[in-house]
Amino acid sequence: MEVYLDNNATTMVDPLVFEQMKPFFCETYGNPNSLHRFGAGTHPKMMEALDYLYTGINADDEDDIIITSNATESINTVIKGVWVDEILNGDKNHIVTSEVEHPAVTAACRFLESQGVSITYLPVNENGVIEANTVRDSIKEDTALVSIMWANNETGKLFPIEEIGQICKEANVLFHSDATQAIGKVPVDVQKANLDFMSFSAHKFHGPKGVGGTYIKKGVKLTPLLHGGEQMGGKRAGTVDVASMVGMGYAMHLATNEMALAYEDNHVRKLRDRLESAILELPETLVIGGTENRTPNTTLISIRGVEGESMLWDLNQKGIGASTGSACASEDLEANPVMNAFGSDSELAHTGVRFSLSRFNTQEQIDYAIEVIVNAVKRLRNLSSSYAYAPKSHESGL
Numbered sequence: 568m569e570v571y572l573d574n575n576a577t578t579m580v581d582p583l584v585f586e587q588m589k590p591f592f593c594e595t596y597g598n599p600n601s602l603h604r605f606g607a608g609t610h611p612k613m614m615e616a617l618d619y620l621y622t623g624i625n626a627d628d629e630d631d632i633i634i635t636s637n638a639t640e641s642i643n644t645v646i647k648g649v650w651v652d653e654i655l656n657g658d659k660n661h662i663v664t665s666e667v668e669h670p671a672v673t674a675a676c677r678f679l680e681s682q683g684v685s686i687t688y689l690p691v692n693e694n695g696v697i698e699a700n701t702v703r704d705s706i707k708e709d710t711a712l713v714s715i716m717w718a719n720n721e722t723g724k725l726f727p728i729e730e731i732g733q734i735c736k737e738a739n740v741l742f743h744s745d746a747t748q749a750i751g752k753v754p755v756d757v758q759k760a761n762l763d764f765m766s767f768s769a770h771k772f773h774g775p776k777g778v779g780g781t782y783i784k785k786g787v788k789l790t791p792l793l794h795g796g797e798q799m800g801g802k803r804a805g806t807v808d809v810a811s812m813v814g815m816g817y818a819m820h821l822a823t824n825e826m827a828l829a830y831e832d833n834h835v836r837k838l839r840d841r842l843e844s845a846i847l848e849l850p851e852t853l854v855i856g857g858t859e860n861r862t863p864n865t866t867l868i869s870i871r872g873v874e875g876e877s878m879l880w881d882l883n884q885k886g887i888g889a890s891t892g893s894a895c896a897s898e899d900l901e902a903n904p905v906m907n908a909f910g911s912d913s914e915l916a917h918t919g920v921r922f923s924l925s926r927f928n929t930q931e932q933i934d935y936a937i938e939v940i941v942n943a944v945k946r947l948r949n950l951s952s953s954y955a956y957a958p959k960s961h962e963s964g965l
C-alpha cells in the first residue's frame with residue numbers, strides 16, 4: 568500500500584482541478600495579452616480564477632491579487648519591494664520577522680541584512696508560537712515591515728495573525744504573512760487580519776506546482792520584483808501560465824469553501840489525531856510544540872532513539888512518504904531548525920518526523936501507517952547503540 572503523508576511539502580493536484588486546466592494546453596492556448604481571439608479566449612476562465620482567489624481570502628477584488636510562480640517568489644516580491652520603497656527610498660531600516668519562518672523569508676531577510684538593513688528575528692515560546700506582545704515590543708520608529716507566517720510548515724502551529732495585524736495597524740507598520748501552510752486548512756481572511764501583503768502557493772492546497780500568488784492591499788504601493796511587461800497591471804511582468812492560474816483559482820475555490828474547511832477540521836483532524844495518538848503510546852515520544860492551536864493536518868513528533876532520516880527510509884521501504892521538515896532543507900542532515908528554535912538538545916533535534924495529511928487520506932491508510940511506524944520504531948531502537956529504554960514498572964519496553 569502507498570500512503571502519502573507529506574502534504575505540507577506538496578499535494579496531489581485534485582482531479583477536478585486538473586480537468587479545469589486541460590483546455591489551456593492544446594485548445595485555448597493563446598497568449599492572454601494577444602488582441603486576437605486566441606488570446607481573448609483565455610480571459611473568461613482567468614477572470615473566474617481571480618474571482619475564486621480574492622473571494623477565497625476575502626480580499627476586496629481581483630486587483631488585489633498578482634499571480635506569481637510560487638510562495639517563494641511572492642515572499643521575495645513583498646520583502647524586497649518594501650526594501651526598495653520604504654528603506655532605499657524611505658526613512659526606514661528595520662524589519663521584524665521570526666526565527667521559525669520558511670527559508671524563503673529568512674534568506675530574503677539575510678540578503679537585506681547584507682545590504683545594511685536591521686532585522687529582528689523573534690523567538691518562539693515553549694509552545695513554538697510567536698507571542699503578539701513580542702511583536703509590539705520589537706517595533707521601532709524605523710520599522711518598515713512585520714512578516715510573520717500564518718502557520719508553521721513543520722509543527723502546524725498557528726500564529727496570532729489577527730492580534731499582530733491590529734498591533735501593526737496601530738503602529739502604522741506594513742504587515743505581511745506567509746500563509747502558504749494556512750490556506751485550505753484554516754479560514755484565512757486578509758481584512759480581519761489587517762494584512763497589507765500575503766503570500767501563498769497553489770501546490771499546498773491541491774493546485775499545480777509552479778504557481779502562487781501575492782495579496783497586495785488596495786492602495787498599498789509595492790515596487791515589482793519582475794519588470795518587463797504589463798501583465799497583472801505591471802505588478803508582475805511575464806506571460807502568465809494560464810493553465811496553472813486557472814488551476815490555482817479552482818483549487819482555492821475547492822479548498823476554502825465552508826464545507827471543505829469543515830471537512831479538514833473534522834475528517835482530516837480525526838485521522839491526524841488517530842495517527843498521533845498511536846505513536847504517542849510508544850515511550851519517549853512527544854509532539855513538538857504541543858497539540859494545541861495547530862493546523863488540523865500536521866504533527867511533528869520526536870521519537871527518542873530514532874534518527875529522523877532513518878525512520879523516513881524505513882517508512883519509504885513500506886510505501887509511506889513523510890519528512891523530517893522542510894523539503895528544501897531535507898537534503899542535508901542538519902538538525903531541524905524549528906526544533907533548534909525550541910531549544911531542543913542536539914540529539915532530540917535530529918529525531919523529528921513530520922506527518923502532514925490531506926483530504927485524500929483514508930482511515931485504512933492511517934491504520935497501515937501506524938502498524939509500519941510502530942514496527943520501524945522497534946527495529947530502529949533495537950539497532951541503536953545509544954538508546955536504552957528502561958521501562959518503569961508499569962510500562963512494557965520496546
Ligand SMILES: Cc1ncc(COP(=O)(O)O)c(CNc2co[nH]c2=O)c1O
Binds near residue numbers: 576671718
Ligand atoms: C510556510 C512556507 N512558506 C513558503 C514555502 C515555499 O513554497 P514554494 O515557493 O511553493 O516552494 C513553503 C514550502 N514548504 C515546504 C516545502 O517542502 N516542505 C515544506 O515544508 C512553506 O511551507
